[in-house]
Amino acid sequence: MYTLLIVQLAVSGALMGMVYALIAYGFQLTFATSKSINFGQGELVMLSAFFSLTLIDSGLPYWLVVPGGMLFGAVLGLFVERTAVRLSLEQKGEGWILLTIILGLLGFSAAENIWGRDDRPFPTPISSDPLHFFGIDVTPLELSVAIGVLAVMGLVELFKRKTLLGKAFEAVSADRDAAQLMGISATRTIQLSYGLSGLVAALAGILVAPITTVGPTMASVLILKAFSVAVVAGLDSGFGIVLVGLFLGALESLTSFYLGSGWREAPGLVLLILALAVRPNGVFGKASIRKV
Amino acid sequence: MKKTILAVLTTGLLSLQAYAADTVKIALTGPYTGGSAPMGVSMRDGAKLAIEEINRAGGIQVGGQKMKIEVVERDDEGKNERGALIAQELSSMGDLAGVIGTVNTGVVLAGDKYFQEKGITKIITPAAGSASMTQWSKAGVKDLSIFRFSADDGIQAAMVVEEAINRKLTKVAILHDSTNYGVSGRDDLLDQIKKQGNKLQVVATEKFNIGDKDMTAQLLKAKFGGAQGILIWGIGPELAAVSNGMAKLRMKQPLIGGWTLSMSNYIDNAGKNGNGTLMPQTFIEDPITPKVKSFIDSYHKAYGVSRIPSPMSAAQGYDAVYVFAAAVKQAQSTDTHKIKDALEDLRDPVKGVIATWKQPYGKWDPANEQTHEAFRRAQVVMGMVQDGRVVFANKADRQRLIKEAGK
Numbered sequence: 001m002y003t004l005l006i007v008q009l010a011v012s013g014a015l016m017g018m019v020y021a022l023i024a025y026g027f028q029l030t031f032a033t034s035k036s037i038n039f040g041q042g043e044l045v046m047l048s049a050f051f052s053l054t055l056i057d058s059g060l061p062y063w064l065v066v067p068g069g070m071l072f073g074a075v076l077g078l079f080v081e082r083t084a085v086r087l088s089l090e091q092k093g094e095g096w097i098l099l100t101i102i103l104g105l106l107g108f109s110a111a112e113n114i115w116g117r118d119d120r121p122f123p124t125p126i127s128s129d130p131l132h133f134f135g136i137d138v139t140p141l142e143l144s145v146a147i148g149v150l151a152v153m154g155l156v157e158l159f160k161r162k163t164l165l166g167k168a169f170e171a172v173s174a175d176r177d178a179a180q181l182m183g184i185s186a187t188r189t190i191q192l193s194y195g196l197s198g199l200v201a202a203l204a205g206i207l208v209a210p211i212t213t214v215g216p217t218m219a220s221v222l223i224l225k226a227f228s229v230a231v232v233a234g235l236d237s238g239f240g241i242v243l244v245g246l247f248l249g250a251l252e253s254l255t256s257f258y259l260g261s262g263w264r265e266a267p268g269l270v271l272l273i274l275a276l277a278v279r280p281n282g283v284f285g286k287a288s289i290r291k292v
Numbered sequence: 293m294k295k296t297i298l299a300v301l302t303t304g305l306l307s308l309q310a311y312a313a314d315t316v317k318i319a320l321t322g323p324y325t326g327g328s329a330p331m332g333v334s335m336r337d338g339a340k341l342a343i344e345e346i347n348r349a350g351g352i353q354v355g356g357q358k359m360k361i362e363v364v365e366r367d368d369e370g371k372n373e374r375g376a377l378i379a380q381e382l383s384s385m386g387d388l389a390g391v392i393g394t395v396n397t398g399v400v401l402a403g404d405k406y407f408q409e410k411g412i413t414k415i416i417t418p419a420a421g422s423a424s425m426t427q428w429s430k431a432g433v434k435d436l437s438i439f440r441f442s443a444d445d446g447i448q449a450a451m452v453v454e455e456a457i458n459r460k461l462t463k464v465a466i467l468h469d470s471t472n473y474g475v476s477g478r479d480d481l482l483d484q485i486k487k488q489g490n491k492l493q494v495v496a497t498e499k500f501n502i503g504d505k506d507m508t509a510q511l512l513k514a515k516f517g518g519a520q521g522i523l524i525w526g527i528g529p530e531l532a533a534v535s536n537g538m539a540k541l542r543m544k545q546p547l548i549g550g551w552t553l554s555m556s557n558y559i560d561n562a563g564k565n566g567n568g569t570l571m572p573q574t575f576i577e578d579p580i581t582p583k584v585k586s587f588i589d590s591y592h593k594a595y596g597v598s599r600i601p602s603p604m605s606a607a608q609g610y611d612a613v614y615v616f617a618a619a620v621k622q623a624q625s626t627d628t629h630k631i632k633d634a635l636e637d638l639r640d641p642v643k644g645v646i647a648t649w650k651q652p653y654g655k656w657d658p659a660n661e662q663t664h665e666a667f668r669r670a671q672v673v674m675g676m677v678q679d680g681r682v683v684f685a686n687k688a689d690r691q692r693l694i695k696e697a698g699k
Binding site: 005008009012013016116117118119121128129130137138139211212213217220221253254256257260261262264 | 325326327329369470498499500501503504505506508509510512513516529532536539540541542557560561563
């Protein structure tokens with residue numbers, strides 16, 4: 001009975017952890033190619049969820065809403081790259097930090113004005129009636145999150161390894177200058193990585209919306225957790241991110257049970273401090289070699 | 293040229309003054325956006341319905357003339373700091389007859405001191421946290437301009453505990469959010485359990501934060517502690533997360549809690565998982581008498597809805613305006629201090645949709661907050677969620693209210 005309880009807690013938490021992992025994966029994609037990340041990624045998640053909700057309200061079936069929302073996310077990602085990142089990278093500056101934050105704030109205000117400040121339910125055909133597995137209760141909705149996250153990450157990783165464009169992606173990630181000398185356009189590749197990052201963020205929004213409801217602040221908690229996951233795992237490893245996401249989710253759930261619900265946020269922060277103190281490149285990160 | 297400008301300005305000023313003198317200026321404050329918006333908007337819309345009715349009939353008879361009510365609206369977004377700013381602004385207006393509103397207890401605590409300082413009459417509705425009134429009795433204030441028109445958490449907690457005992461529960465878990473409202477609700481519940489003879493054993497006391505969506509850990513603690521019922525204090529979205537979490541964990545225990553369980557953002561987000569949830573209510577959207585029916589119908593018609601987002605907030609807003617108007621009429625003045633004196637000694641009964649209010653308030657006594665509280669146990673009933681609506685949980689309450697209205 002007692003082990004069942006622990007497993008139930010760990011599974012419920014880990015499923016939420018998958019969402020952290022997916023958002024963290026969005027950070028990882030752009031960081032690999034450009035060494036920059038979109039600090040407004042949470043707003044991307046939220047805007048895509050709102051857009052998908054509008055699609056649902058207009059009567060579109062769910063299986064069309066998902067690609068529609070993801071396309072919207074990808075376009076937003078490209079927009080962020082063009083307006084906030086490209087010029088500052090060309091000048092080897094750090095302007096993208098402030099610019100992506102500002103774009104995020106803009107997106108937040110836009111959402112408040114277009115869709116209002118209230119949390120709204122996100123209808124989905126996927127059932128939320130619990131299924132029973134070996135004494136553990138899981139809803140199909142939670143399973144859809146896990147499947148969606150693994151599927152999209154698997155596809156992106158496959159794309160990076162198997163296609164020519166994907167190999168260019170890897171080349172730019174490994175060494176931008178060398179790749180450029182080989183005739184690969186770094187700008188194009190970075191653009192692609194931002195598009196993919198937006199797509200992943202949109203999927204995260206659509207998957208998590210039926211559980212969290214849709215509102216302007218829906219991603220503000222998620223994004224902080226995703227940051228922790230990205231930093232703890234290291235920004236080089238896609239599958240490291242999934243592992244750390246699962247671990248952090250399960251740990252949170254167990255902590256709030258054993259130490260009390262007030263301590264829920266603590267493990268993420270403790271992990272973050274530990275990782276930065278002991279392995280600043282992340283648990284799964286490569287040590288950076290700096291030539292002097 | 294100069295003369296004409298001067299002339300225009302003076303006539304402008306004069307007309308402004310004339311305008312100010314023949315209206316009763318009432319401020320309606322509350323969260324019209326954000327998580328508490330269903331309560332704030334319903335309260336405002338219910339109040340405006342009453343104001344429209346009064347104005348359509350020509351206004352309130354003051355002195356030799358009929359005065360219309362003029363409304364000032366302020367959205368505090370449920371944020372304490374916004375509430376404090378709005379209270380400062382309103383209390384410096386000078387010609388304000390009074391204030392009606394506020395949903396969040398935190399906002400009451402942040403703002404009401406400015407009204408009290410200037411002696412501006414305020415009727416709090418529908419904020420229910422006990423601290424809203426006890427802050428003044430604790431401070432030993434001799435003369436208070438703040439009144440409440442809402443079933444305070446003390447009454448509600450008593451009813452919640454009573455319901456749990458009536459259902460023959462012996463072990464319960466208490467869940468609450470980490471805001472002022474949730475924490476004081478938890479204390480009220482624990483207090484009531486003691487007062488009602490310690491018949492309930494509390495097997496778990498768990499809290500959650502605003503914005504939390506995964507309640508598995510808290511609920512498992514309750515489940516494995518052997519809780520037969522969950523007593524809860526929080527607001528809409530998180531309450532829905534609790535109901536959905538209970539469905540996931542196949543917990544069939546009754547969920548009983550504060551009146552916030554009737555908020556539309558609870559009912560909508562919990563869907564069928566919300567069925568059977570119990571909460572104290574001052575008003576149920578059920579046309580039991582012609583007066584109630586006409587109120588519900590005119591609300592639906594005026595705001596184009598088929599369900600009032602928070603029926604009891606709407607009804608309380610509506611009745612609060614009539615109580616206030618009666619005080620203006622008795623005071624024969626728009627002076628906020630005189631209105632306060634009249635409220636403390638309201639001679640004519642006021643017919644509202646919740647009840648007929650006979651002497652709802654008395655002279656403020658710091659030893660007894662009840663002097664500025666309008667609601668007693670008799671005006672509150674148990675409500676239950678059923679298929680997206682709140683209905684009477686006990687048929688007897690419904691019969692009683694019909695009978696009382698017939699008198």
